[in-house]
Amino acid sequence: MNGLPQHIPLTHYQALFDEQKAYAIKLRSASVALRKVKLKKMLTWIYDHRTDIQDALYKDLKKPIVEVDIAEILPITGEIKHALQNLHRWTRKKKVAPSLLMLGTKASIKYEPKGTCLIISPWNFPFNLALAPLVSALAAGNSAILKPSERTPNTTALISVMVNELFDRHEVAVVEGAVEETQALLKLPFDHIFFTGSPQVGKIVMAAASNNLTSVTLELGGKSPAIVDETANIKDAAKKLTWGKFLNCGQTCIAPDYVLVHKSKFNELKTELIEHIASYYNSEETGIDQSGDYSSIVDARHISNLKEMLDDAISKGAKLEIGGQTNSDTHFFAPTILSEVTMDAKVLQDEIFGPILPIVIYSQLDETIDIINAKPKPLALYIFTASNKNKKRILLETTSGGVAINDNVIQFSHLNLPFGGVNNSGIGKSHGYHGFLAFSNEKSVLTQRVGLTGISFFYPPYNKWVKKLVEFVIRFL
Secondary structure (H helix, E strand, C coil), X not given: CCCCCCCCCHHHHHHHHHHHHHHHHHHCXXXXXXXXXXXXXXXXXXHHCHHHHHHHHHHHHCCCHHHHHHHHHHHHHHHHHHHHHHHHHHHCXXXXXXXXXXXXXXXXXXXXXXXXXXXXXXXXXXXXXXXXXXXXXXXXCCEEEEECCCCCHHHHHHHHHHHHHHCCCCCEEECCCCHHHHHHHHCCCCCEEEEECCHHHHHHHHHHHHCCCXXXXXXXXXXXXXXXXXXXXXXXXXXXXXXXXXXHHHCCCXXXXXXXXXXXXXXXHHHHHHHHHHHHHCCCCCCHHHCCCCCCCCCXXXXXXXXXXXXXXXHCCCEEEECCXXXXXXXXXXXXXXXXXXXXXXXXXXXXXXXXXXXXXXXXXXXXXXXXXXXXXXXXXXXXXXXXXXXXHHHHHCCCCEEEECCCCHHHHCCCCCECCCHHHEECCECHHHHHHHCEEEEEEEECCCCCCHHHHHCCCCCHHHHHHHHHHHHHC
16 A cells, blocks of 8 residues: 555456455454444545545536535545444344244344445546445445546546555555446456446446346436425525535536426526525626636536537527526536426436526426326435425325435435435435445344254145145144
8 A cells, every 4th residue: 555546457457356356255254343444544534635635626526615525525424434333233133033933043134245346436426426335335344446437537536546545455446447447347246336327327337237146236316306386485495406406516416407396486486596596606796607616517528418408498499597608618507597398308308417407387286296207216306395285195106216305415415314216216225324235245044943943844744734734824824
């Protein structure tokens, strides 16, 4: 461990994997205390290099310092502290009661590490979403290879430095690169793969994992809707939606992707959203493009994709309420609100992943439920309401990875809640205990007393008495 990033060529991936595989076997018998030592080292490193983290994320995404602290650093330090506080309890053998047929036996669940894990992380929150699953993997006792995004090179380089300073490569290693490197890693028979990214790439990862029957956790995305009903407090809803949508310049998998607002509240909501955009990002009236509180788009390619979506919506009749300005050189894309959007527009068909907020007006709650259920199941659903009746109906008649009521995005930070999608928006859960479970094998252990088993009544020969006993058990036990 010398702290300097070490580029690992494609030809060495198999050797690296073999090293980690061998070490993972030793880790099965390692103490919980050793796992905590690793987590504490990570925590100390993050505290000591907070400025370096802020600088790297500013260079990659122009993230404001406070935004880095609350959306990149705080989630990781919180994950680590939560694991340190609870790890002994999570790893403790869990006793389970016997069923009637198993009376006389003892049964328990033992949590053991899955082994060697691959973590593929995205560019939108490159520090947070790389290290959060690594915390869970280490808490569960695994070795891991981490593949960060090539689209945020400064943060990826910093993560590589961090890992090289803290771990030997047979414990944790960082592989840098792009598609070719990822494809090469996916050919290896990992014990678990944790992927965060788009549903399209998630399908590729899942297909590759199937070749080795590797278990996967897929944190994907999709079109997360926000419903603002006729009973909602519009000032409160607009304040929260503006923050949740334009945080990280809209490049957030759980950002509200589009808003469904009751017709009686549309004008008020639109006005409040526009006012909050100005107060958040143009308080000094020098222009949002000069704001130190607004992030940038990751690269010119993504700006081009977003501009195409915006132009498509406008060409199909959408009204531009605010925004639309771009600058490919500075990676600027202004906070943008659209109304009168047609359902065939790309902004209502594809995940936006940027600072464009389409607003759809509805008259009856049935319409919102039909729109949501006609699309793939979203990662998040947001409900702004004062009506318990509306809330209960939406919860009952829609499916999503998670729900926040009268707020948005913050559910990600609740360490006692499972985070993850359903079907198109993801497979498996993460964070806290649920992240620990994702990287653990729940091994069942049954102990029978020597010379005793209730099942012996069913041993051959299968005479009339045995058949009657089986009949009785089927009917009454």
